[in-house]
Amino acid sequence: MTSKAINTIYSDFFAGLNSFYIPSDWADNDTVILTPGIEVGEGPQYYRKILALNVQSKQAKELSLDQNARSISVESNGAGVVYTTFVYDATKKTHTSTLVLKFLDGTTKILQNSSQLKYESSAWLDSESIAVLVTTIQSVKDCDYDVCIKGKRAVQIISIKTGNVQNIALPVEPSIILFGDVQNLYYLSNIETPNTYLKSTALLHSYNVAKGEDKVIFQSPRSINLISQ
Secondary structure, eight states, X not given: OOSOOOOOOOXXXXXXXXXXXXEEEESSSSEEEEEEEESSOOSOOOOSEEEEEETTTOOEEEEEOOTTEEEEEEOTTSSEEEEEEEEEETTTTEEEEEEEEEETTSOEEEEEEESSEEEEEEEEEETTEEEEEEXXXXXXXXXSSSEEEEEEEEEEEEETTTOOEEEEOOSSOOSEEEXXXXXXXXXXXXXXXXXXXXXXXXXXXXXXXXXXXXEEXXXXXXXXXXXXX
């Protein structure tokens, strides 16, 4: 940053494919997590494997997740990553969702498993707890490239060590969790705005976990993506 020099530490190229790896987040001072991206596609993004890239040695270690891994969040002290899965069997009309911790040494720990909830986006609050967006499933059916789920969304805080679950009563239904810490949780919600071009508006919320106070700090007619807290 001081010299403003560009130092290439990793590159990849797959001839004939439109997939590639992109930086996701820092796992520690020396390790950045690379997640798969795609230029053109339909349906949900899956994270079957990720790379842990050491920026000093320029060596990338491949970590296999799950063929149904749908979302990922990185712990900034090097513990690992949390990802979620959702599997729907259209024949048996059954579904299951998991919340999984993948350590950087390659070991795996299942944090939660449910046939009533769908685990979605998550954010580490500290090295011992995460906030997770969950949907209480009312109905599931096949859609064009995915499954359509009806249900009410809420947020749970889950202890990595004990598995204890704390339900958070947000004043509005969240659409995605962005990030947080032990004091504040940042998430998005959407409201219908029929007189606008896109018919809806995204709201960025800051929620104080201890006080239970919620504040809208930004809104956009398109989308909101926070780079850092």
